[in-house]
Amino acid sequence: MRRNSFNRFLLMALSLLLVFGNGGLALAATTVTVSKIVLNTSELSLSIEDTYVLTATAVYSDTTSGDVTVNADWSSDKPAVASVYNGIVTAKAEGTATIVAVYTYSDGTKYSQAATVTVTKKVKALTQNVQSFDLRKGETDSIILTATYSDNTTDATVADSAVWSTSVAAVATVVNGKVKGIASGTATITGVYGKKTITVTVNVEVAKRITVDQPELTLLLNDSATVVLTATFADGTTENVSSLATWTTSDESVADALKGVITGYKQGSAVITAQYGTKTVTIQVTVDQTSKLIVDDQSVFLKPEAAQQLKLTAVYPDETTKDVTSTAIWSSSDSGVAYVYKGKVYGYTAGTATITGTYGDKSVQVDVDVAVARYLDLSEEQLSLKTSASHTLTLTATYADGSTEDVTAKAVWSSSNELLAYVKNGAITTYKLAGTATISATYGTLETTLEVEVGSVSKLVASSENVFLQVSGTKQLSLTAVAGDGSSSDVTANATWTSSDKSVAIVSKGLITGYTVGSATITGTYNGTTTTITVDVGTARHLALSETAVNLAVNATKQIVLTATFADGTTADVTDKATWSSSDEAVAYADKGTITTYAEGNVTITASYGSKTVTLTAAVGKKNKLNVDDDSVFLRLNKTQQLVLTAIDANGASSVVTDSAVWTTADDNIATVTKGLITGYKSGTTTVTAVYGGKTVTVTVNVETASRLNLTISKLNLGIDQSKDVTVMASYEDGTTQDVTEDAVWSTDNEDVADVNNGTVTAYSTGSAVITASYGGKKATIKVTAGTPSKLTLQAKTVELEEDETYQVVATGKYSDGSDLVLTDDVEWSTSDEQVAEVEGGLITAVDTGTAVITAKIGDVSVAITVNVGLVDELAPNVTLVTLSPADKEQITLTATGSDGTEIDVTEDADWTSAKTTIATVKKGLVTGVAKGKTTVTASYGGQKVTVNIEVDQISSIKASVSNLALKSGESAKVTATITFSDGKTKDVTAKAEWQSGSYKIVAVTGGTVKAVAYGKSYVTAKYGGKAVKVPVTVDVLKYLEVSQMNLSLSVGQSVQLVATATFEDGSEADVSKTAVWASTKELTATGKNGLVKANSKGTAYISVKYGGKTVKVKVVVK
Known part of the structure; x- marks a missing residue:
């Protein structure tokens, strides 16, 4: 009906075209046809009860198209799985169906197109294993999805099939349920499967708490201070997040903060807030507008009679300054050590003093050190001298400014035993006595000592440790004494010599004489030291x-x-x-x-x-031996062999005694012997014996005895009622062979399965049997498998192996009667690639990286297993870009992930190549820069390859993470070193740089970790690639040193505990009572130790307390 309507429409159109003349005739002459029809999709996946609308579009020859969905005839090859009506597909049952649309054009031509519909069970519910979790940056974790279907079955492996998304990709990403932390923040991970949706909250770099090192801060106008913000994470690790946090202020006109650096702008108070993740912390900041005093040097070192001019500057609120050196009030805590006038400090005698400059209501203090040595160093750490010898020591003093001086002549020297060793101005003289003395050198308040060994012998050395003499022979030994200083002397004549056995050997002044056969020990003794020599006489x-x-x-x-x-x-x-x-x-x-x-x-x-x-x-008088010309004889039946017997007497003469000997046989049924002539009678083995002159010789005789039996085949597979002839061959001692199939005795261990008759094997029922052929005491067997299985199975389809690893495959035959039989030893095994994997008896051995197919075959039935050797799913380097300078080295680490998800380090096992060895070379992942340029290195392992970009450039500069450090004794700080290449790129070289300290007595440094050792000023240097950066370090720099009481009034016998408190440059305080130096001007009146002041007798004394270059004095009055 639809085609008739279309025909009428076409006739009307043609009539109209004819009315318009020639032009119309020309147009009517063009016929439009259908080129093809297309569907809106060719593959479709639906859940049960879902519907989907397929549309069909006709494409015409003039490139136009039209929807023919309702004009097409639709059909399904499996309507029980998916039905279709006018393009509407309805999913009904699990399975796959093909939907076909057929469109018939007006000219009767049919056009068709098909779509495949896959129908799965309908997801009733979708659950995840976690609701939320925390990640560190770069860390990954997986979400496990479990789908519950309408038939109540579940599947916990749908994560790979789900559609995943993240709300904030900058915080966390997700692929197949595997979530990776990118940056600090919170993201929502969404998984969709079977029209069901789940969400999981992911927190990245979420700190459990954050702390600041200075919760309260006081600043001067336009001054800045750096605070450190530390985040503590759930795994207990901590991190400096000052530069990562968000900083805000309650009043930016007073104070503001940027990456932990707080700056005061105006007098007043402000609250600085630092936020990292969801955590915040506040800092109370007070900005003081009060003017301040600045002295140009806070620590002065002087030699006696030297002077230094200080400059004192007053700073006002409007940032104007004024030199007030000459108008300030100056004072010294100890004018006997240092005197000050209008800021000029004069050094008088060795000691320390504090210079105070006061202007208005402000004051500053300067520590003055006048020739006070910080360390004393002797030229020798240990010394050993001979008696009546001399040696000169050098004493070097190191001062606070790092300078040194030879103070040998200025020091006070003493000896603990002047009869042994005498010292004056560092010159030591030893006398006749031997022993040990302690040499002491005192300079200022410091003392150092040295142990001196005089005339000591560290060991005795003999010219020989072992001596061998013949009886009456002699040997001169020498004995050398080695002193503690390494010098030696011959003491042979002066030593005491003894022998442990004078009947064997005697000794005099090292000359040993042997008397009788035996052993003795010679001992040499000198100055209490002994040595021994072993003497062996004529032994x-x-x-x-x-x-x-x-x-x-x-x-x-x-x-x-x-x-x-x-x-x-x-x-x-x-x-x-x-x-x-x-x-x-x-x-x-x-x-x-x-x-x-x-x-x-x-x-x-x-x-x-x-x-x-x-x-x-x-x-x-004895015959020595008998010889027979053949000790093993092989004979065929009724054959003979003549033996020849020879006797050899004591003088070595020989004679043939074959006829004179007595000959016997162990079994004359097998063989007989007469005067050495052996005759074989029956198949078997026996011995022939010949006796002559008390001597006996035996000969083994084998009569037609097979050495082994060989079957023409080792295993056999037969169909039911099928027969097969098997041949057995006997091999004899003489190397000949014989077909003994008809002479052998044949048997079977399972005649219900297979039987044998004169070598003809016949199968009767499904199973296996062992056929045995016996002949001449030997046996040979063949395994028979009866019935060809309908199917062969292996316990696995694919196996993953490493090189040299093995895997045993078991082949099982399934028979038509429903029975199973293990056929591992019966099938024929083969491999597709012996270079990759070998197989024997089902045992697979991995040879080299690759894939091979192992096949088991019996009859016409076969089965295969795929073997993957040394293949990995993923190969990942620890970096994707390496930037280094020429001659620089950097190690790349390569990790392989196997099919089971395990990860191993394969850096040394992988094959490494460099695209341009003129720019960079690589060996076992270690990249070495050669010349400026760009290249790549490639690592291959387990069938995978990865590439790392390499850039080699010249270093333009090196910078440290801090410009200076102020530490307390025992404290440590981490300094990082960063290099900048000529193209502007940077690289952290902290671990590779060469770190040095200006003075290890003040500060030590290892790998960028700086540790304060003792009071003073020094620096650390980082060197890398010809560039260097220096970071000044001050240790125990104090603002103030205070004592809990400055004036004491005590009775005799009374004591009081004082507390010394040090205030450091950063404003922190510490109790230094036990570490400070306490000294009394009159110990008979009062003493002080670790802050405990004791009154001893009436009078007045001053207790000085020194720490970190500062000194305070406490007045003590004892009543």
Whole structure:
């Protein structure tokens, strides 16, 4: 009906075209046809009960198109899975269906198009394993999705199929449920699967708390101070987040903050707030408009009679300044040490003083150090001298300014034992006595000591530790005494010598004389030190006879030589010196190595020398041995072989005694023997024995005895009622072979499965049996598998292995009767690539990286397993860009992730290459810069490759993270060093830089970690790539030193505990009572130690307290 309407429309259109003349005729002549039809999708995935509208569009030859959805005929090949009506698809059951649309054009041509519809179970619910979690930046965690379907089944592996999104990609990203933290903040992760949605909140870099090192701060006008903001995270780690936090102020006209740096702008108070993540902390800031005083040097070091001019500057609120040096009031805490006039400080005597400059209501203090040594260093750390010797020491003082001075002549020297060692102005003189003395050097308040050993012998050395002498031989030893200073002298004549056994050896002034065979210990003693020498006199280490067994005729003689080997390796003929004996002198006698025989028999001859003994055996008048020309004979039935028997007498003469010997056989049913002629009668093995002159010899005889049996096949697979002929071959000792199939005895261990008759094997029922062939005492077997399985199965389809790893595959046959049978040993195994994996008996051995297919086959049935060797799913370097300078090195770490998700470091196992070795080289991930330029290094491992970009550039500068440091003793601070390349890029080289301290007595540095050691000023230097940066460091710089009481009034015997408090430059305070130096001007009146002041007698005393370059005095009046 639709086609008729279209025909009428077409006729009307043609009529109208004819009315318009030739132009119309030309237009009517053009025929429009359908090129094709297309659907809005060719693949469709729906859940049960879902619907979807497919549309069909006809594309015409003039490139126009039209919707023909309702004009097409729609059909489904599986309406039970998905039905269709006018393009509307309805999902009904789980499965796959094909929807076809057919459109018939007016000319009768049909056009069709199809769409595949996959119908899955309808998701009833979607749940996740977590509602929220926290991540650190760069850390990852996975969300597990579990779908519950309308049939109440569940699937916990749908995360990879879900659609994931993040609310803030700058905070956290998500791929297949794996969430990665990017930056601090909170993001919502959304997962959609089967029209169900879940959300998970992710917090990145969320701190559990934040703290500030200075919650209260006082600033002068336009002054700045840096505070440190520390975040503590859930895993217990901490981080300086000053530069990452958001800083705000309650009144920016008074004070403001930027990355932890707070600046005062106007007198008043303001609250600075630092926010990091969801946490905040506040700092109370007070800006003081009061003017201040600035002195140009807060610590002065002077030599006696030297002077230094100080400059005092007053700073006013409007930032104007004025030099008030000459108008200020100046004072000194100890004018005997240092005097001050109008800011000029004069040094008088060694000591410390505090200079105070006062102007208006403000004052400043300057520490003055007049030639007070901080350290004393002796030129020797240890010293050992001979008696009656001399040695000069040098004493060096190091002052507060780091300068040094030779104060040897200025110091006070003393010795703990002047009879042993005397010292004056560093020159030590030793006397006749030996021993140890302590040398002390005192300069100012410092003292240093040195232990001196005089005339001590550290060890004695003999010219030989082991001596070997012959009897009456001599050996001269020398004895050397080594002193503590390394010098040595010959004390052979002066030492005391003793011998542990004078009957063996004696010694006089090192000359050793051997007396009798034996061992002794020689001892040499000098100045209480001893050494020992082992002496061996004439003792043989080994004896050797020229012969160990002899055969002699009666009334014969034989000369034997005895050789001794001594401790020094020399040898000597001791035949005449040894003691000889015979076990039976009636048979043979021995004297000085000559053996004389008297009667037939066997004797043992013994030779002794010193503590050593050796023996030889002598056979007198005996046949030595019998020889047969063949000790193993193989014969066929009824065949013969003649043996020849030879006797050898004691003198070595031989004679054929075949006919004279007595011949016997162990089994004459198998073989007989007559005068050495052996005849074989029956298959088997026996022995033939020949006896002559008390000697016996035996021969093994094999009569047609197979050495082994071989079957033509080792395993056999037969169908039911199928037969197969098997041949058995016997191999004999003479190398010949014989077909013994009909002569062998055949048997089966399971005749219900398979039986055998004269080598013909027949299968009867499904199963396996072992067929055995026996012949001549030998057996051979063949395994028979009856019935061809309908299917072969392996326990796995794919296996992942590392090189040299093995995996046992079990092949199971499934038969048509429903039975299963393990056929691992029966199937034929093969590999697609022996270079990757080998297989034998189902045991797969991984050879090299790659993929191979292992196939098991029996009959026409086969099955395969894929073997992946050394392949990884992912390969990841720890960096994607390395920037370094020429000759610089940087290590790249490579991590491989296996199919099971495990990660291993494969840096050294991977293959590394550089695209341009003229720019950078690489070996086992270690990149070395060669010349300026850009290149890449590639790492290959487990079938994967990764590339790292390399940029080599010249260093233009190096900077430290801080410009200066102020620390307290024992405190540490981290300084980072950053280099800048010529292209402006930067790199942290803290760990690689060379760090040095200007004075390790003040400050130490390792890998950028600076540790304060003791009071003073110094610096640390970082050097890298020819560039250097210096950071000044001050240790224990005090603003004030205060004592809890400045005036005391005590009674005799009374004591009071004072507290010394140090106020540092950063405003912090510390109790330094125990670390300060307490000294009294009159210890008879009052003493002070660790702050405890004791009244001893009536009078007045001053207790001085010194710490960190500051000194305060406490007046003590004892009543």
